Amino acid sequence: MTHVLKIEDLHVNVGEKPILRGVDLTINHGETHALMGPNGSGKSTLGLAIMGHPGYEVIKGKISLDGKDVLAMEPDERAREGIFMAFQRPMAIPGVKMADFLRHATTNVRRPDRKEGEELIPMREFRKELKDKMSHLRMDVEFARRYVNDGFSGGEMKRAEILQLAMLQPKFALLDETDSGLDADAVRLASESIAEIGQGKMGLLIITHHDKLLEHNPPEFTHVMLGGRLVETGGRELADELHEHGYDRIRKAYPDAEAANQEMLAEEAAV
Amino acid sequence: MTQTTLTTFDQAGFDAFIESRVEPDWLLSMRREAWQHGSAMQWPERRHEEWIRTDIRAFQIGKYGVPTGTDGPESAVTDREQVHQLLQDVELAGRIETVDSQIVSESLDDAVAQRGVVFGSLSRLSETHPDLVRKHLFTAFDPDEDKFAALHAAFWSGGQILYVPRGVVLERPVHIGSILSEGGTDTTHTLIVLEEGAEATVLHESNGASANASGLHLGAVELIQKPGSHLRYVNLQEWGHKTYNFAQQKASVDRDATLQWTLAAMGSMLSKVNQTVDLVGAGANSQVNGVMFTEARQHIAYHTLQHHKAPECRSDFLYKAAQQDKSRTVWRGMIKVDKEAQKTDGYQRNDNLVLSNTSRADSIPGLEIEADDVRCTHGSTTAKVDEEQIFYARCRGFTRKEATRMIVSGFFQQIFDRISIESVREALAAAIARQVREYE
Ligand SMILES: Nc1ncnc2c1ncn2[C@@H]1O[C@H](COP(=O)(O)OP(=O)(O)OP(=O)(O)O)[C@@H](O)[C@H]1O
Ligand SMILES: [Mg+2]
Numbered sequence: 001m002t003h004v005l006k007i008e009d010l011h012v013n014v015g016e017k018p019i020l021r022g023v024d025l026t027i028n029h030g031e032t033h034a035l036m037g038p039n040g041s042g043k044s045t046l047g048l049a050i051m052g053h054p055g056y057e058v059i060k061g062k063i064s065l066d067g068k069d070v071l072a073m074e075p076d077e078r079a080r081e082g083i084f085m086a087f088q089r090p091m092a093i094p095g096v097k098m099a100d101f102l103r104h105a106t107t108n109v110r111r112p113d114r115k116e117g118e119e120l121i122p123m124r125e126f127r128k129e130l131k132d133k134m135s136h137l138r139m140d141v142e143f144a145r146r147y148v149n150d151g152f153s154g155g156e157m158k159r160a161e162i163l164q165l166a167m168l169q170p171k172f173a174l175l176d177e178t179d180s181g182l183d184a185d186a187v188r189l190a191s192e193s194i195a196e197i198g199q200g201k202m203g204l205l206i207i208t209h210h211d212k213l214l215e216h217n218p219p220e221f222t223h224v225m226l227g228g229r230l231v232e233t234g235g236r237e238l239a240d241e242l243h244e245h246g247y248d249r250i251r252k253a254y255p256d257a258e259a260a261n262q263e264m265l266a267e268e269a270a271v
Numbered sequence: 272m273t274q275t276t277l278t279t280f281d282q283a284g285f286d287a288f289i290e291s292r293v294e295p296d297w298l299l300s301m302r303r304e305a306w307q308h309g310s311a312m313q314w315p316e317r318r319h320e321e322w323i324r325t326d327i328r329a330f331q332i333g334k335y336g337v338p339t340g341t342d343g344p345e346s347a348v349t350d351r352e353q354v355h356q357l358l359q360d361v362e363l364a365g366r367i368e369t370v371d372s373q374i375v376s377e378s379l380d381d382a383v384a385q386r387g388v389v390f391g392s393l394s395r396l397s398e399t400h401p402d403l404v405r406k407h408l409f410t411a412f413d414p415d416e417d418k419f420a421a422l423h424a425a426f427w428s429g430g431q432i433l434y435v436p437r438g439v440v441l442e443r444p445v446h447i448g449s450i451l452s453e454g455g456t457d458t459t460h461t462l463i464v465l466e467e468g469a470e471a472t473v474l475h476e477s478n479g480a481s482a483n484a485s486g487l488h489l490g491a492v493e494l495i496q497k498p499g500s501h502l503r504y505v506n507l508q509e510w511g512h513k514t515y516n517f518a519q520q521k522a523s524v525d526r527d528a529t530l531q532w533t534l535a536a537m538g539s540m541l542s543k544v545n546q547t548v549d550l551v552g553a554g555a556n557s558q559v560n561g562v563m564f565t566e567a568r569q570h571i572a573y574h575t576l577q578h579h580k581a582p583e584c585r586s587d588f589l590y591k592a593a594q595q596d597k598s599r600t601v602w603r604g605m606i607k608v609d610k611e612a613q614k615t616d617g618y619q620r621n622d623n624l625v626l627s628n629t630s631r632a633d634s635i636p637g638l639e640i641e642a643d644d645v646r647c648t649h650g651s652t653t654a655k656v657d658e659e660q661i662f663y664a665r666c667r668g669f670t671r672k673e674a675t676r677m678i679v680s681g682f683f684q685q686i687f688d689r690i691s692i693e694s695v696r697e698a699l700a701a702a703i704a705r706q707v708r709e710y711e
Binding site: 080084093 | 666
């Protein structure tokens with residue numbers, strides 16, 4: 001059976017404010033999707049709503065994984081079901097070593113029915129796997145001893161997110177600007193790593209403003225978000241067009257969505 | 272309780288207490304003096320700076336009996352091994368167990384004893400080693416500090432002494448385990464003396480008969496370090512959650528001696544502890560690692576003083592506190608630098624992690640500096656657990672509780688990193704992890 005992540009008519013509010021206004025998206029396991037759209041159009045919101053962030057209220061619509069109701073699950077259950085998001089802005093957890101964090105996370109995700117306090121995966125086995133994956137990503141082993149995202153540079157944070165992706169091996173991965181804040185070499189390395197870890201082995205939803213990541217991970221589908229809706233879906237060529245010409249055509253073609261986008265931006269500026 | 276009248280902290284109680292003591296005269300007269308002085312002293316009032324935040328109006332000393340010394344409870348807890356947490360994975364040189372400050376067992380390796388180390392009941396050794404005890408008792412402790420101190424000086428009972436002679440190095444730690452029975456009183460006096468160049472590690476933990484046990488601890492700790500000695504003193508306090516805890520804990524650290532003092536205050540209903548490190552000889556070095564973790568309606572107050580009396584000394588005090596439910600911690604720290612104490616290097620810091628909207632942390636750092644060539648820094652922070660951190664961890668498969676527990680342990684990690692004894696690090700981490708609850 002191929003796994004399917006299905007989003008239907010999703011409406012999401014932050015407080016009183018509507019952000020997503022009816023999103024439909026189906027991702028099959030093994031497919032690569034690109035999600036593009038101007039700043040503030042709602043891309044990260046979609047990711048956070050899929051993960052179950054408590055601040056993002058689903059007021060209408062459905063999310064399902066292989067027919068199971070994702071919206072009824074706690075965020076950690078979603079993770080254990082195999083949904084992963086690489087954060088645009090990962091959180092620091094001072095005092096908690098990357099390795100300890102990952103060992104616990106990996107155990108929970110690999111053994112979804114593990115109860116609190118039960119054994120973690122054996123240290124030796126875990127260390128070996130972590131070391132292998134890190135050397136593959138050309139990360140210094142010292143990195144595992146640092147505290148989660150604490151004092152990481154922008155680039156280090158993104159690489160740490162990729163490491164987590166590699167360890168957790170989810171069914172579906174939402175990568176929110178995992179290429180931003182990286183220098184040219186790092187973008188290439190990140191793009192190659194993601195291709196190696198994820199391509200064909202997961203359903204990928206890649207949120208990006210750049211073309212490098214998609215060069216290595218050519219999307220079968222490109223979706224354009226504007227004003228909280230997916231206004232257009234195409235193939236790889238749509239991503240290429242947007243990279244080359246920007247969003248002018250889209251903004252003109254979907255004036256309602258553009259108005260909604262402007263409204264959200266204005267509200268954001270007013271806060 | 273079967274008794275109808277309790278022998279408590281009044282004149283009749285004191286007379287009965289003295290009557291029950293089999294002690295040398297010098298000690299009895301110390302007690303009489305302390306009682307005379309203490310019974311006339313006022314209870315602290317809320318308008319005193321030290322007591323503004325700590326309300327003891329509900330405390331009634333008449334509810335607690337004075338330790339009679341003879342008919343101590345056999346055993347308040349059936350499985351004492353289970354209760355003590357600092358015993359895991361350590362080989363000891365000696366061990367003392369007390370219940371309601373009465374010694375129920377004591378032991379010391381023969382080989383260690385042969386090198387002149389003394390470790391055992393302070394009451395007993397006051398008779399057998401009067402010169403030793405008399406020379407050091409109350410040299411760091413101040414019976415006049417407040418009424419609690421005076422009462423302790425009059426009524427201290429049981430207690431223990433560790434004496435390490437000149438140049439002797441105790442390779443293995445000694446352990447002191449104190450248990451307070453339900454409704455009991457503990458007036459333990461701990462006296463640790465390290466002669467020149469001596470070294471020791473002392474693991475000291477206190478527990479209630481049950482997590483919720485009531486009782487009174489009126490205790491004192493004196494750490495006396497001669498030049499070039501090295502002491503690691505670990506104190507894990509987990510009195511029952513209905514216990515009152517009043518304590519004075521003082522160290523006097525002489526030339527080139529080092530002190531690492533680690534404390535975890537997790538138990539009691541109300542704790543008021545005055546902790547002082549006096550740096551009395553040039554080049555003395557002290558590090559204090561303090562953990563406080565409160566829940567329910569617990570109130571834990573630490574008033575700390577790092578007193579630089581000699582030049583070129585270091586003091587480095589770090590306290591980390593987390594508060595949940597309706598609990599409260601108070602930390603009031605002071606670095607005092609005397610005129611003679613040039614080239615002082617003093618540091619104090621208190622970080623708080625407030626885990627609920629109804630808990631509270633008071634943090635009052637202070638400096639009093641009379642020397643002109645010093646480096647003193649202090650700081651305090653108070654933060655809440657960040658929901659975004661919890662969400663991030665949950666996206667990686669952590670339950671809310673696991674995430675909270677991890678974030679709280681992370682908060683304390685900086686303290687663990689400073690503790691040089693692995694078994695202590697682990698015991699503290701486990702104690703903290705046990706205490707973390709689920710938050711919505
Ligand atoms: N927690 C929040 N509180 C208030 N407003 C929010 C919150 N999260 C998102 N928004 C608003 O929702 C809109 C969409 O934000 P979102 O972060 O999803 O955009 P995005 O498409 O990811 O943008 P970018 O390309 O800049 O990352 C913006 O107007 C933003 O201000
Ligand atoms: Mg975004």
